Amino acid sequence: MLIKQAPDIRSSEITDERLYRNRRQFIQAASGAAMGAVAGATVLGQYGGALQAQEPIPNLQKSPFSTDEALNSYEDITTYNNFYEFGMDKGDPARYADEMTIAPWSVRVEGEMNKPAADVDIDDILRPHTLEERIYRLRCVEAWSMVVPWVGFPLGDLIKRFEPTSKANFVKFTTLYRPEEMRGQRSRTMEWPYVEGLRMDEALNPLAIIAVGVYGKTLLNQQGPPLRLVVPWKYGFKSIKSIAKIEFVEEQPRNSWNVSIPNEYGFYSNVNPEVDHPRWSQARHRPIGAFFRVPTLMFNGYADQVASLYDGMDLVRNY
Ligand SMILES: Nc1nc2c(c(=O)[nH]1)N[C@H]1C(S)=C(S)[C@@H](COP(=O)(O)O)O[C@H]1N2
Numbered sequence: 001m002l003i004k005q006a007p008d009i010r011s012s013e014i015t016d017e018r019l020y021r022n023r024r025q026f027i028q029a030a031s032g033a034a035m036g037a038v039a040g041a042t043v044l045g046q047y048g049g050a051l052q053a054q055e056p057i058p059n060l061q062k063s064p065f066s067t068d069e070a071l072n073s074y075e076d077i078t079t080y081n082n083f084y085e086f087g088m089d090k091g092d093p094a095r096y097a098d099e100m101t102i103a104p105w106s107v108r109v110e111g112e113m114n115k116p117a118a119d120v121d122i123d124d125i126l127r128p129h130t131l132e133e134r135i136y137r138l139r140c141v142e143a144w145s146m147v148v149p150w151v152g153f154p155l156g157d158l159i160k161r162f163e164p165t166s167k168a169n170f171v172k173f174t175t176l177y178r179p180e181e182m183r184g185q186r187s188r189t190m191e192w193p194y195v196e197g198l199r200m201d202e203a204l205n206p207l208a209i210i211a212v213g214v215y216g217k218t219l220l221n222q223q224g225p226p227l228r229l230v231v232p233w234k235y236g237f238k239s240i241k242s243i244a245k246i247e248f249v250e251e252q253p254r255n256s257w258n259v260s261i262p263n264e265y266g267f268y269s270n271v272n273p274e275v276d277h278p279r280w281s282q283a284r285h286r287p288i289g290a291f292f293r294v295p296t297l298m299f300n301g302y303a304d305q306v307a308s309l310y311d312g313m314d315l316v317r318n319y
């Protein structure tokens with residue numbers, strides 16, 4: 001996978017002290033093994049299974065959109081996952097996701113756009129974009145959260161390249177469908193493939209990113225490589241993994257969790273402490289690794305940047 005490098009700046013110059021120390025620790029933890037190839041092995045060795053090679057992503061830009069909250073460890077981020085294509089247990093993705101092959105990879109892009117529909121190779125998807133580090137808190141609808149140093153680029157920059165037309169009111173994303181490699185897809189726990197969607201103005205908001213890495217390395221398979229969405233003001237299930245198709249559509253698309261359990265999971269799924277899930281409160285949540293629960297913030301703390309997208313909408317009905 002082609003990873004475009006930002007201009008050559010030493011990472012200590014563009015990364016704050018705390019983060020830099022954190023990265024040093026991570027690199028030290030991974031050293032001994034061939035750097036870059038098997039950085040996750042120390043963490044994942046306990047699960048067995050061959051790891052896909054990971055590439056280091058050098059000279060990342062630091063994003064002004066990042067939170068300065070303490071990061072979750074690499075171990076938390078890569079061993080406590082939701083990726084139902086590999087099973088329902090939080091440890092299943094780390095156990096079984098290496099059964100998915102991610103190279104070659106192309107993304108089908110089609111729908112209401114001026115550019116012709118095409119299967120775009122992952123390298124051509126990435127080539128024009130400069131990758132940066134974006135630290136976001138991922139807030140799962142199950143009332144836990146993690147702070148993750150993503151590596152990615154704005155989703156809007158990718159969308160604009162295909163010149164969506166005025167009929168493109170929504171963007172629909174579809175995950176890879178390959179039951180031979182994704183054992184969870186062999187049972188009907190959900191409707192496969194996993195689908196998600198955003199309204200066009202949400203998708204173009206600069207907070208929404210395509211992530212290709214974490215902690216300065218390309219994603220491990222359990223994290224949804226080679227590219228996944230991260231939408232930090234929405235519950236985690238909107239951040240669809242291992243995207244195989246992007247469509248520009250006129251009507252609001254179906255989205256998997258809403259199709260499975262419509263009274264519990266809506267299309268918008270904005271983080272909202274005032275709208276409870278039918279089976280639990282969303283007012284507080286447990287940061288993974290912390291002992292106490294903490295208050296959940298409206299739009300996960302991004303109200304200033306995104307609240308205006310929902311002006312005049314009833315957020316209880318549009319949950
Ligand atoms: N294709 C796909 N994408 C998915 C999921 C999934 O099951 N399948 N789970 C979602 C949920 S519920 C969450 S909380 C996040 C978890 O991302 P993480 O494992 O990187 O923390 O991925 C989301 N993306």
Ligand SMILES: [Mo]
Binds near residue numbers: 082140141235236237
């Ligand atoms: Mo989630």
